Amino acid sequence: MEKREGQHTQIKTVMSSKDEILTRIRQTVRTRYDMPEIKPDFMAYGDKTARFIEVSESVGGRVVIAGKGEDINDIIRSLYPAAKTIASNIPEITAATFNPDETETPYALDGTDLAVVRGETGVAENGAVWIAQNVKEKALYFIAEYLVILLDAEKIVHNMHEAYRQIQLNDYGFGLFISGPSKTADIEQALVTGAHGAKGVTVILTSTV
Template identity: 65%
Template sequence: MSTKNDILSNIRRHTGQTYDMPVIEPAAIQYPDAVARFAEVIKSVGGSAIELQEGEDINERIISLYPEAATIASNLPGIRIATINPDEVETPHQLNGTALAVVQGEVGVAENGCVWIPQNVKEKAVYFIAEYLIILLDKNKIVSNMHEAYRKIRFNDNGFGVFISGPSKTADIEQALVVGAHGAKGVVVLLTT
């Protein structure tokens, strides 16, 4: 407690001239076709965005994208092909070896390909440990920029959320880009309506 008071009083003692908070309303970029821009940016960061056609079965689409995925983790009601329900694992460690995870995104951002995923499974590990990741996203929930996104994002009781923009990557060896550092080696955003 005394350390806290020492730090705060040292801050107060040293604070001289103060500055006002600016009004944060930049003339932020708006894309005429935010969905198209989102798909373009996702591609540039190593992922892809695919629109689900009307009447198309989502499970069949996923199988056609990842025909070899032996273990599929999902707690989403429409995903019949799931082999593991991440809500039913005892420990997150049991998710190791997951080939594909299918998860729900809530907000897409056209300027940077980010998708907001509030943790809506028991163990957040599923977002990162799967070899490949499919994010379902309602294409009407794509906004142009991060200012809009931060006004829209919500948490649930799990208290964790993440913006994911494409697959995991590293360039730590001679700046050579390698996709699939620790998280997903590939990310597909399936756009629904």
């Protein structure tokens, strides 16, 4: 019996910070509040694509609709005629000058003029595109001077509630919403694009139909 008590005190003295924090919370919380019922069945935009384009442009992005039978590579070349190093791991993107997945380290991606990647879900309310990491090094999304995201026009949802019901992470364990180019207003609130990431982002809407 005595021995047991002794053991108990010993455990107490070596209580980890984790246990200390959790114990303190358990001791201090007086009222436990219920989770509110969340029913996000809001605003069906009449035209999701139109709203997506409008908001994307308002945040400094650009949206191009690929016409039926139009070659995406032609669109890319005409949008970025000066791009010399174009990275893409999408087989159909023949405009690419290299496959970023074949580089050894993320550092080798420095100097990429343009990256072409695929987006999964577009969000009409804020012009964001969800990408679950689909290149070997996520650095590509940020280090390329310009970014092109291919998005199936059918994959545009109304809002973030809808988006979060759909999105998933894969084995890379990283994913993000991108809405327009990298930007800052840290100097006198003057908006400047191209803070650290892409100086420009173009979403090319494709149609599978």
